[in-house]
Amino acid sequence: MVERALGDPVALSDSREYARLTRRHRELLPLVTLLREQTSLEGDLAGAQELLTDPDMRELAQGEVQNIEARLAEIAAEVEVLLLPTDPDDSKNVILEIRAGAGGAEAGLFVTDLLRMYTRYAEGAGLKVNVLDANESDLGGASKVVAEVSGEFAFRAFKWERGVHRVQRVPATESQGRIHTSTVTVAVLPEAEQSEVQLDLSEVRFDVFRSQGAGGQGVNTTDSAVRAVFRAGTPDEIIVVCQDGRSQIKNKEKAIQVLASRIAERERVAREEKERSERQSQVGTGDRSEKIRTYNYPQNRVTDHRLEGENKNYPLDSVIEGQLSPVVAALARDERERQLLEMASEAQHGAA
Incomplete structure (x- = not known):
């Protein structure tokens, strides 16, 4: 059905609808591929079972039946996982805030x-x-960095990173070799689409100033940087700064995009808080108040506190070089197992 819709001239003429259908097609393709393989193997299994009655072919057919049945069991498990509820934000770009x-x-x-x-x-x-904005320090660090991560399924790749990251190491300035513990918060915001957030620009004040520091490619040349202040002076105030490009217009557009994403994130957190209070139980939402990971330099170990057993520890030297995939894969597996357990529990309660 999605493939047919992709060939519809109406969809082709609407870039937003075509992009939505393309994303949906990519999401469904792994499931469709498995189901097609399952159908083909079921036909092969029927043929192999018929050969079991032939004395000359029985031994060969038995091996074929075992192999096909083993693969069909694997497919059934994979299909079960793919049929679990998916995060509607998975395919979106990300606004990454590190503080x-x-x-x-x-x-x-x-x-x-x-x-x-x-x-x-x-x-x-x-x-x-x-990088859209960075507040750099004299020592080569930064109090805050805001960046955009773009590409296929960016949010799915980064969503496990939101929370408090703790680092334990001996600072370069520490003369007595004492280990210090510091923390950094990471927010991962799926970029909001225009239809998701009703942003009244009359509630936003825009200021322009000269770009400076990392992210300001036109350093001290033009007043291209943009500061967007939403509901200034109120408890709802949100401030966004974008100074990535030379174009004031482009920076203003990106500031609006980041602002919309922050508002959407605020609404998401409010919804989840309401759901938690209604259920009167804690749900691991990954919000930024939770300590999710510790980077222990003396022991060359990264520990993800959302995992258990040996699954929670990884070599720091490889993780800090960007080899996060094993950690992300373990978190995704843990999430799928939790979803399966919840579905099984709901089914039991329903039967009772």
Whole structure:
């Protein structure tokens, strides 16, 4: 049905609808491929079972039946996972915000370490990182970095990173070799689409100023940087700065995009808080107040606190170089297992 819709001239003439259908086609393709393989194997299985009655072919047919049945069992398990509810934000681009927490200058240095780690991880996943704003420190760190991660399924690749990241190491300025503990918060916001957020631009104040620091390619040349302030002076105030490009217009457009994403994230958190209170139980939402991971330099170990057993520990030297895929894969498996358990529990309660 999606393939037919992709060939419809109406869809081809609507870029937004065509992009939506293309994303949906990519999401469904793994499931369709497995189901086609399942149908083909079921036909092969029927043929092999018929040969079991032939004395000359029985031994060969038995091996074929075992292989096909084993693969069909694998397919059934894979299909079960693919039929689980998917995150509607998975295919979206990401606004990545990395901020220094406790730890002063050392936390600022770890902000830049994480940015480097995420940039390398993104490159390995075929994604692009574009720094929109950075508040740099004199020591080479940064109190805050805001970046856009774009490409296929960017949010799916980065959504596990939101939360508090703790680092334990000996700072370069520490003369007595004492280990310091610092924290950095990471927010991962799926880019909001225009239809998702009703942003009244009359509630936004725009200021322009000269770009400076990393992300300001036109440093001290033009007043191209843009600051967008939503509902200034109120409890709802949100401030966004974009100084990536030379064009004031482009920076203003990106500032609006980031602002919409932050508003959408605020609404998402509010919804989840309401759902938590209604259920009177904690759900792991991955919001930024949770400590999700510790980077222990003396022991060359990264521990993800959302995982258990040996699945939670990884070599720091490879992770900090951007090899995050094993950690992300483990978190995704854990999430799928949790979803399956919840579905099984709901089915039991329904039967009772």
